Amino acid sequence: MAQRPTMHDVAAAAGVSQAVVSIVLSGSYAGRASETTAQRVRDAASQLDYRPNLQAKSLKTGVAEIIGLVGDEVATAPFSGMLIKGAQDRAWQDDHMLMTIDTGGDDALEHAAIRTMLSHRVRGVIYAAMYHREVEIPAAALTTRAVCLNAKERENRVPSVTPDEVAGGYEATKVLLDAGHTRIAMINIHDVLPAGRGRREGYERALREAGIDPDPALICGGEGIQRSGFKASRHLMSLDSPPTAIFCGNDRSALGAYQALAELGLRIPEDVSIVGFDDQDLLRDFFHPPLTTVRLPFAEMGDRAAALVLDSDAPAEVHLIHCPVIHRQSVAPPKGR
Amino acid sequence: MAQRPTMHDVAAAAGVSQAVVSIVLSGSYAGRASETTAQRVRDAASQLDYRPNLQAKSLKTGVAEIIGLVGDEVATAPFSGMLIKGAQDRAWQDDHMLMTIDTGGDDALEHAAIRTMLSHRVRGVIYAAMYHREVEIPAAALTTRAVCLNAKERENRVPSVTPDEVAGGYEATKVLLDAGHTRIAMINIHDVLPAGRGRREGYERALREAGIDPDPALICGGEGIQRSGFKASRHLMSLDSPPTAIFCGNDRSALGAYQALAELGLRIPEDVSIVGFDDQDLLRDFFHPPLTTVRLPFAEMGDRAAALVLDSDAPAEVHLIHCPVIHRQSVAPPKGR
Numbered sequence: 001m002a003q004r005p006t007m008h009d010v011a012a013a014a015g016v017s018q019a020v021v022s023i024v025l026s027g028s029y030a031g032r033a034s035e036t037t038a039q040r041v042r043d044a045a046s047q048l049d050y051r052p053n054l055q056a057k058s059l060k061t062g063v064a065e066i067i068g069l070v071g072d073e074v075a076t077a078p079f080s081g082m083l084i085k086g087a088q089d090r091a092w093q094d095d096h097m098l099m100t101i102d103t104g105g106d107d108a109l110e111h112a113a114i115r116t117m118l119s120h121r122v123r124g125v126i127y128a129a130m131y132h133r134e135v136e137i138p139a140a141a142l143t144t145r146a147v148c149l150n151a152k153e154r155e156n157r158v159p160s161v162t163p164d165e166v167a168g169g170y171e172a173t174k175v176l177l178d179a180g181h182t183r184i185a186m187i188n189i190h191d192v193l194p195a196g197r198g199r200r201e202g203y204e205r206a207l208r209e210a211g212i213d214p215d216p217a218l219i220c221g222g223e224g225i226q227r228s229g230f231k232a233s234r235h236l237m238s239l240d241s242p243p244t245a246i247f248c249g250n251d252r253s254a255l256g257a258y259q260a261l262a263e264l265g266l267r268i269p270e271d272v273s274i275v276g277f278d279d280q281d282l283l284r285d286f287f288h289p290p291l292t293t294v295r296l297p298f299a300e301m302g303d304r305a306a307a308l309v310l311d312s313d314a315p316a317e318v319h320l321i322h323c324p325v326i327h328r329q330s331v332a333p334p335k336g337r
Numbered sequence: 338m339a340q341r342p343t344m345h346d347v348a349a350a351a352g353v354s355q356a357v358v359s360i361v362l363s364g365s366y367a368g369r370a371s372e373t374t375a376q377r378v379r380d381a382a383s384q385l386d387y388r389p390n391l392q393a394k395s396l397k398t399g400v401a402e403i404i405g406l407v408g409d410e411v412a413t414a415p416f417s418g419m420l421i422k423g424a425q426d427r428a429w430q431d432d433h434m435l436m437t438i439d440t441g442g443d444d445a446l447e448h449a450a451i452r453t454m455l456s457h458r459v460r461g462v463i464y465a466a467m468y469h470r471e472v473e474i475p476a477a478a479l480t481t482r483a484v485c486l487n488a489k490e491r492e493n494r495v496p497s498v499t500p501d502e503v504a505g506g507y508e509a510t511k512v513l514l515d516a517g518h519t520r521i522a523m524i525n526i527h528d529v530l531p532a533g534r535g536r537r538e539g540y541e542r543a544l545r546e547a548g549i550d551p552d553p554a555l556i557c558g559g560e561g562i563q564r565s566g567f568k569a570s571r572h573l574m575s576l577d578s579p580p581t582a583i584f585c586g587n588d589r590s591a592l593g594a595y596q597a598l599a600e601l602g603l604r605i606p607e608d609v610s611i612v613g614f615d616d617q618d619l620l621r622d623f624f625h626p627p628l629t630t631v632r633l634p635f636a637e638m639g640d641r642a643a644a645l646v647l648d649s650d651a652p653a654e655v656h657l658i659h660c661p662v663i664h665r666q667s668v669a670p671p672k673g674r
Binding site for chain 1: 354409422425562
């Protein structure tokens with residue numbers, strides 16, 4: 001399943017706010033949006049194949065069974081909404097309701113949340129993390145069907161659903177190799193986390209496959225924030241033999257790289273090519289030119305986790321979800337080619 | 338209650354990612370973050386008085402009663418996380434669990450969600466909207482204690498909690514009047530929505546109180562997006578007698594105003610003062626200089642809604658929550674003063 005378009009996507013495509021999309025698509029926009037605007041919204045929705053939600057088979061009558069989702073900070077992390085949306089769409093399609101409890105990362109509250117869910121006889125529990133990491137699932141959750149989402153269960157006692165960070169890093173680097181680059185730097189995010197570790201592993205694997213030894217001088221550590229990308233890019237471009245392309249471990253670092261290159265008078269992609277990671281919705285408008293990046297497949301991950309709750313025969317293994325490359329305009333062949 | 342700092346705020350203050358804040362504050366950062374970084378995070382957390390969550394009185398033992406939250410697109414709207422967080426913190430403090438169901442705006446699913454919650458004997462239901470608007474609460478919800486959040490119930494059958502848009506618009510305009518401005522423009526968002534209507538009413542009221550007749554030439558309509566702010570600002574600055582200050586109906590419009598003014602070679606705040614509205618977290622870094630704006634008090638609103646569910650004697654009226662001005666650096670006296 002490709003990542004489904006959201007109301008935000010429709011709003012962006014039509015150049016209006018989400019409120020207007022909602023008004024127009026609900027049909028009650030008379031006097032509140034012009035016919036021209038309404039048509040623009042409908043066109044965007046139809047072009048993107050936007051549907052407010054999938055149709056539940058029979059959920060519309062009667063009371064539904066519940067799948068519980070317990071998350072650490074899912075309510076406040078900006079990107080985790082799609083984890084919930086993916087799980088909820090799958091739950092609906094299979095005649096279940098998704099009920100979410102956010103625990104703020106507090107262990108005691110997490111236990112209370114799981115006990116409360118169990119007392120309500122949920123069909124199963126999705127245990128979701130705000131950022132990809134290893135977790136130990138609370139023992140109480142093991143008394144029902146449990147699945148880890150955006151997290152790997154340390155002892156593989158239950159199925160886990162995580163992004164395929166290694167393949168993502170590999171494909172990001174391949175985009176740059178395929179464009180003809182050979183001096184490709186990486187500005188990583190924390191490499192103690194599965195995301196940083198995996199993306200770097202994919203980067204090095206792609207280079208080696210292309211017959212290139214990863215050059216430690218071209219691999220910068222970072223903290224996954226704009227400033228790290230900025231500082232690392234300045235450093236990289238000051239090398240005697242600077243890279244012609246940079247794979248940034250996340251979009252925020254890429255934004256810092258864009259700023260550093262602009263200050264140095266270097267153009268993207270003519271002088272330096274950039275690939276990011278995450279495809280963060282809310283940063284998208286700030287990249288000129290638009291950033292080629294790798295999408296974290298949150299909706300697909302949520303979908304898979306809910307499906308695994310309902311498929312009690314599925315083995316307790318790690319289900320890696322593919323992170324697709326989103327081709328935009330920040331990659332070109334190196335100069336002189 | 339002031340808006341409580343989030344992990345995002347701590348991360349921003351310490352210049353690290355949320356993941357690092359989480360690692361450091363959980364205490365298990367050995368080998369994963371340097372002691373310097375850890376200290377920076379702890380300092381930021383202590384300066385901001387960040388607490389991962391409020392302590393529940395007795396939630397840590399036993400099974401909790403549930404407050405249900407039914408939202409249209411709360412899981413995916415970028416700013417609605419704090420509505421949920423505010424409600425959940427209040428619920429915890431009063432020994433309840435908050436369970437959220439997102440309906441994607443589909444009426445049939447909304448009914449199924451409410452029926453499902455009722456069958457689980459929730460203590461009450463918070464009916465939450467992604468953006469401030471008028472709603473008609475589903476009849477089924479009236480069989481339990483119901484409260485509308487970020488929405489006004491059309492017939493005042495239940496308590497509603499909404500931002501005080503009028504007072505927010507008034508105070509935003511007062512900031513500019515107090516700095517000495519008299520030609521103050523407004524770039525509004527949709528004025529068919531309570532937000533646009535209310536903010537404009539507050540703007541006009543503040544001007545009239547200062548003895549200034551609102552000048553229709555200085556009031557621009559807009560769609561609450563960057564482009565509207567950009568176009569309206571260009572238009573305003575091309576007037577024979579341009580404004581010396583602009584109140585933007587939301588931060589996204591203000592971002593467009595910043596760009597237009599930069600292109601025209603005008604400095605903020607030396608040449609033109611700007612005030613925004615919303616205080617959107619994710620846009621904050623893109624304002625140079627930092628934007629003086631009005632904060633939508635989502636956490637307080639969620640807190641109040643949960644409190645109203647538990648206080649069954651509270652009358653079915655609209656509870657307006659104050660939107661505080663956040664003073665930053667985009668306002669100065671007009672030139673020549």
